[in-house]
Amino acid sequence: MIENYKNKILSFYKKNRRMPSYGEIMKLLSFQSRNAVYKLVNKLVDEDFVGKDSTGRIIPKKIFGEVKMIGLVQAGFPSPAEEELSDTMNFDEYLIGNKEATYIMRVKGDSMIDAGICEGDMVVVERTNTFPVGKIVIASVDGEWTIKYLRKRGDTYYLEPANKDYDTIYAENELKVEAVVKAVVRKY
Amino acid sequence: MIENYKNKILSFYKKNRRMPSYGEIMKLLSFQSRNAVYKLVNKLVDEDFVGKDSTGRIIPKKIFGEVKMIGLVQAGFPSPAEEELSDTMNFDEYLIGNKEATYIMRVKGDSMIDAGICEGDMVVVERTNTFPVGKIVIASVDGEWTIKYLRKRGDTYYLEPANKDYDTIYAENELKVEAVVKAVVRKY
DNA sequence: TTGACAGGTGAACACTTGTTCACCTATAAT
DNA sequence: ATTATAGGTGAACAAGTGTTCACCTGTCAA
Incomplete structure (x- = not known):
């Protein structure tokens, strides 16, 4: 009752x-x-x-x-x-730190598959101005947007996929880190 | 203002x-x-x-x-x-169907790595009495709990990992499907 | 049979609720 | 100089708020 x-x-x-x-x-x-x-x-x-x-x-x-x-x-x-x-x-509290700067994006392609991020997954990202080396980031390289690991050799930053079939990416002109990936959500 | x-x-x-x-x-x-x-x-x-x-x-x-x-x-x-x-x-609404039957579990081991489920990931599971062939389930086989794909050959159900290094599992005595995996959440 | 008690009714309390009205500025447009 | 307007005050309204009190069951244990 x-x-x-x-x-x-x-x-x-x-x-x-x-x-x-x-x-x-x-x-x-x-x-x-x-x-x-x-x-x-x-x-x-x-x-x-x-x-x-x-x-x-x-x-x-x-x-x-x-x-x-x-x-x-x-x-x-x-x-x-x-x-x-x-x-x-509570997922909202668990996944979202700064609500204003947080976005959800859908992943296309399998370039991060070895990091457990598959096509169709949703990533929770938080906009940033920093260069968090070693983390998975959303970056724009010469105008193209991708999700990759951010690496650094010497003074230059570059992007590394988590899939042997893809090559690392060096920017010809500009590499901008737009956001850090905070979480991955996949629904079946 | x-x-x-x-x-x-x-x-x-x-x-x-x-x-x-x-x-x-x-x-x-x-x-x-x-x-x-x-x-x-x-x-x-x-x-x-x-x-x-x-x-x-x-x-x-x-x-x-x-x-x-x-x-x-x-x-x-x-x-x-x-x-x-x-x-x-809203994550709660997005991820959770039936609140009463829904649980969060943490994954140990890498037996589902090819399905993008890594050690430490959290899975959202929903208790069930059905045998959803082809889906990822939480099952108890002879008293042990695991997360695997549920498969069926003929009349017998068995469990299949998503990792070549592991073998498929047939139950000696009993295979019980406890829950279906509805979603995966990984936080960095 | 008695007493205790959980669970319900119904009226009353002071206070807060959303809303409306008349009124008072400043600022900007005519 | 006049008029409109956006944004504020302060008082008033009926209705609803959480809470308390006295009272009325039925059920169960002693």
């Missing part, structure tokens, strides 16, 4: 992008008094399902938009008892 | 996990009347920076918690003018 309540609150949050008020929960769960809701919410707060403001308003807890995290594949899935203890994570 | 306002509202949302009320914005922006806020908010609604409920409450628009998406790496970054038009995405 209480799980049902949680689900209804959760889907309200999903739909309206905010937590419901006590009155709204009352209608949502077909209660007759807001006080019934008040008592219910206090229990949900104890359970850490939701939280409260300094003004008493209900605020979402971590569970909203988060996913349970397990150590290793080899460890298998936790029992329901262990599940309570398992960590949760 | 108005950018400054947006930032303050945004960081309120980040901190409190909900949108501020008119009165709260008033204090936030050091206004003397809520009506000044009211007029400001209406402009922000026109700009599509925020939205309004049926009850008049302010709700976050897509921008909150989302990231700009670019077509291909080769396309480069958009100009500020184009940026307005570019799509945005």
Whole structure:
């Protein structure tokens, strides 16, 4: 029963992008008094399902938009008892540092395949003015955009693919590092 | 100036996990009347920076918690003018279908390296009772947990790594498919 | 049979909510 | 010099806010 309540609150949050008020929960769960809701919410707060403001308003807890995290594949899935203890994570927070400077790009070609970046993968990149040698970067070389490792020999920077079939790239005119690759996301 | 306002509202949302009320914005922006806020908010609604409920409450628009998406790496970054038009995405929504059945696991070993899944990568998996042949699954074979391709020959299922150095795995006693791999996430 | 208690109702509290109105500047255009 | 306009103040409105209180069940244990 209480799980049902949680689900209804959760889907309200999903739909309206905010937590419901006590009155709204009352209608949502077909209660007759807001006080019934008040008592219910206090229990949900104890359970850490939701939280409260300094003004008493209900605020979402971590569970909203988060996913349970397990150590290793080899460890298998936790029992329901262990599940309570398992960590949760949120991809947006995990993957995105500086929101303003972050972009998502889709990868074409297999020049980075040995680094585990395949055609069609999405890369999370963050714009930069630095030259982070050794990292995977988005660079524009003589007007062309690519994703490669940034290397340095002596005073000159160059780009190195992660695929034996491709050659390293030296800029004829200009090599500009536009962004650093922060993460790779592939969906099946 | 108005950018400054947006930032303050945004960081309120980040901190409190909900949108501020008119009165709260008033204090936030050091206004003397809520009506000044009211007029400001209406402009922000026109700009599509925020939205309004049926009850008049302010709700976050897509921008909150989302990231700009670019077509291909080769396309480069958009100009500020184009940026307005570019799509945005939200990782949680993108990666997670059924929240209850979804887990994150960390990969150990290089048996799936040719599929672009490296040691230390995080996989997003969804529990299942089906046998999705051809997909990458989390399976328990005779008590051991692994991540492999699920294959079928005749009536028997078996597991195939994506690495020539490893052998295919046939279960001596039992092969159980615990979950399907929905996505791979790697952070640098 | 009694008492405790979890879970619900319904009314009341002070306060905050979004919204509207009349009014007050400055700044810019005519 | 006059008029419009964008952006602010301050008071008022009904409605909704979280919270508290007294009260009413049914269920279960002693």
